[in-house]
Amino acid sequence: MATLNLPLQTNDLSPSLLPLLQALQTTSSTDRLAILLFLLSTFGYLTRGRVWAKPDPNYDVYFQRPQEGPNCTTSKASATRNIAKRLADGGYDAVIFWGSQSGTSERFAEALGRECGTRFGVHALVADLSDFDAESIAEISKDKFAVFILSTYGEGDPSDNTAGLWDWIKKVKENSSAVRELRYLAFGLGNSNYKYYNRVLDVVADAFDASGATALIPRQKADDANGGTEEDFQSWKDDVFALFRGMGYEEKSIKYQPSIKIEFGEGQEAKHTLPVHHQHSATCSTIVPLPIKNARELFTAGDRNCVHLELDLGHSDIGYKTGDHVGIWPSNPDQEVTRLLEALGLQHRRHEAFTVTPLDDSTKPKIPSPTSLDTAFRHHLEICAPVSRKALLDIAQFAPTPEAKALLLSYGQSREQYERLTATMHITLARLLQLAGPSTTWTTLPLSFLFETLQPLQPRYYSISSSSVISPRRIGITALVVNKCIPGTSPSTIHGLTSNYLLSSTRLPSNALPSTHTPSYTHTNLNDATTDGTKILAHVRKSKFKLPITSSTPLILIAAGTGLAPFRAFLTERAKLHSIGKPVGKMLLFFGCRHPSSDYIYESELAKLQSALGDKLEIITAFSREEGKKRMYVQDRVGQESSRVVEMLDQGASLYVCGKAGMAREVDVKIEEAVGAGKGLGEKEVKAWTDGLKKRGKWRADVWG
Known part of the structure; x- marks a missing residue:
């Protein structure tokens, strides 16, 4: 190689470079x-x-x-996370916060916000709690007020979007004057079948009261145990409006004012897009279309079907852990979509594209743009839900005939008549319009009103019945398909929306009774030509319903019906560990269903698991409708074995309950009674004992209403 000879000039260089x-x-x-x-x-x-x-x-x-340049005069208030500043900059009188897991609180907040403006001239900002820093709530001035509509789900848990408020409330409790300027109203959504009924509302309101805030009216609670949420909300809203009158706000006659603009136009192409209101978060993955694999029927009994299916994660970016939940995004059945379009007289515009434009910055469209009526009613809006009594009064103003208006008002103004109607007929929006105006179409009903009033279509959650260790790219789902028949002069059926959608998606033949046939659905593959089967939209939600880290920890598993789903995953995972020589703790499984020969799901699988695990697994069954025998529920079996359950818990076992909330509550009672009797403890000591187990993650529940 040639020698490199370069004239090195060192005069202008740093002394530190001279050695080099x-x-x-x-x-x-x-x-x-x-x-x-x-x-x-x-x-x-x-x-x-x-x-x-x-x-x-x-x-x-x-x-x-361009609109954010230095010479632009557009307000940047919409970008702030300080709610006090947002209210001041926007000239708002109040903020209506919602904390929602299923969308009901959000819908109530939007409805209240509209009525505050139209009836009383109260300029209210409807706000997602996660859009603002909770600490800034303390800065809201005395001349304004805040409304909190908060849902409680699971074991007294707050909704995902309430996490920031929940963390801040812990600090509020420690400061007796943290929110002394705050004036507030609070309404909670819950279910009294759950042990921690409306806990989120109570925790938040108690903290506010103890820290100097002023409750303008007493907090109120909705109870969904008997479907009373809508009526409870109306009752609370009446009290809120009475407060407004007392505060000097003048009530106006209600005249509908749209908050969105609907425009049909040429050159627009309607597309089926993902739900616009789903937010990818730390607990929920993105929504992805997943193909269905390995679908089979677990049992059929009259009007009840139970199916098992698996979702293939393939090369998608999402994964799951044993014990997580999967959210399924259903679509509405063909018959209901067609019925609604016919009632509105809009069949001819079914596939025309239109756009939705908000008329103020507090309105968030529930459907994407551009879209079509078929897509909006099929994939984005809840059109199969029963219509509330309040909605009847609102719709009456658009009635096409005096007779239709009179009928709607008669049902809407009388709770007794409304309850008689809903006891004999499943009143969806389309059925209501056909009932009130059977010989005419509702061309006078604005689409903007419908899109504002109807709730966004929400996912339904299922406990994943597969193990991420055994099947890391397959999500198992166990779905009970129930179709409730409402007796009357014209019997009607309430079809479980998502369960029937799943049954239809599996392409399994429906073995239900003729009177409860499976509705038909139009399935879409989201323009994916590579699919080799039906795809459904789904996302994964993280759960705290997890196995102990140490496989030698004993387990007590209590389930009824499809509550067995996550325990199927737990047991298969433990069986795999046992097969490779890992130490596995004793497992006591309580399982209840109606009849051993008709709806004992995964019976053969459980037999194989018991054979593989030997004395490590003990299964105790309860059947509530076995012929010739006394009705026995799973909580009864737990009561019979309660001393053994308590002994295992004292020795470090972890307890899990999955199924309906009523069952879980009764299981709690059986165990607490055994603890009190066996240890000689009083009510407070027993509660401290159970609360201690739950705080340490040794007692977990995955329940539903």
């Missing part, structure tokens, strides 16, 4: 080249921004929207 230059004189040509390259790189790094690559003073302009 001297080394160049005594090293080989290869080493000299390496050292020279190092010097050049060092020189370039030290002079960047001064000699070369000087920063452009206008660089940030490239990343600004």
Whole structure:
């Protein structure tokens, strides 16, 4: 290699570089080249921004929207996370916060916000709690007030979007004057079948009251145990409006004012897009279309079917852990979509594209744009839910005939008549319109009103029945398909929306009774031509319903019906560990269903697991409708074995309950009674004992209403 001879000038260089230059004189040509390259790189790094690559003073302009430039007068209030500043900048009188897991609280908040404005001129901002920093609630001035509509689900848990408020409330409790300027109203949504009925409302309101806030009216609670949520909300809202009258707000006659604009137009192409209101978060994955694999029927008994299916995660970015939940996004059945379009007189515009434009910055569209009526009613809006009594009164103003208006008002103004109607007929929006105006179409009913009033279609959650250790790319689902028949002069059926959608998606033949046939659905593959079967939209939600880290920890598993689903995953995972020589703790499984020969799901699988695990697994069954025998429920079996259950818990076992909330509550009672009797403890001591287990994660429940 040729020798490198370069004239080295050292006068202008840093003294710290001289040793390197001297080394160049005594090293080989290869080493000299390496050292020279190092010097050049060092020189370039030290002079960047001064000699070369000087920063452009206008660089940030490239990343600004035109409407956010320095000369723009548009308010930036919408970008702030400080609710007090947002209210002041927007000239709002109040904020209506919602904390919702299923969308009901959000719907109530939006309805209340509209009526505050139209009836009393109260300018209220309807706000997702996660959109603002909870700490800024304390800064809301005395001349404004805050409304909290909060849902409780599971074991007294807050909704996902309430996490920030929940964390802040812990700090509020520690400061007796943290919110002394705050004036507030609070309404909670819950179910009294659950042990921690409306806990979120109570925790938040108690903290506010103890820290100096002023409750303008007493907190109120909705109870969904008997379907009374809508009526409870109406009752609370009446009290809120009475408060407004007392505060000097003048009540106006209600005249519908749309908050969105609907425009049909040529050149627009309607597309089936993902739900616009789903938010990817730390607990929920993105929504993805997943193909159905390995579908089979577990049992059929009259009007009840139970199916097992698996969702293939394939190469998607989402995964799951044993014990997680899967959210299934259903679509509405063909018959109900067609019935609604016919009632509205809009069959001819079924596939025309239109756009939805909000008329104020507090309105969030529930459907994407552009879209079509078929897509909106099929994939984005709840059109199969029963219509509330309040909705009857609202719809009456658009009635096409005096007779239709009179009929709607008669049902809407009388709770007794409304309850008689709903006891004999499943009143969806389409059926209501056909009942009130059987010989005419509702062309006078604005689409904007429908899109504002109807609730967004929400996912339904299922406990995953597969193990992520055994089947990491397959999600198992166990779905009970129930179709409730309502007796009357014209019997009607309430079809479980998502369960029937899943049954239809599996392409299994329906073995239900003729009177409860499976509705038909139009399935879409979201323009994916590569699919080899039906795909459904789904996402994964993280759960705390997890196996102990140590496989030798004993387990007590209590389930009824499809509550067995997560325990199927637990047991298969433990059986795998046992097969490879890992230590596995004792497992006591309580399982209840109606009849051993008709709805004992996964019976053969459980037999194989028991054979593989030997004395590590003990199964105790309860059958409530076995011929010739006394009715026995799973909580009764737990009561019979309660002393053994308590002993296992004292020895470090973990207890899990999955099924209906009423069953879980009775299981709690049986165990608490055994603890009190066996240990000689009072009610407070027993509660402290059970609460201690739950706080340590040794007692977990995955229940539903």
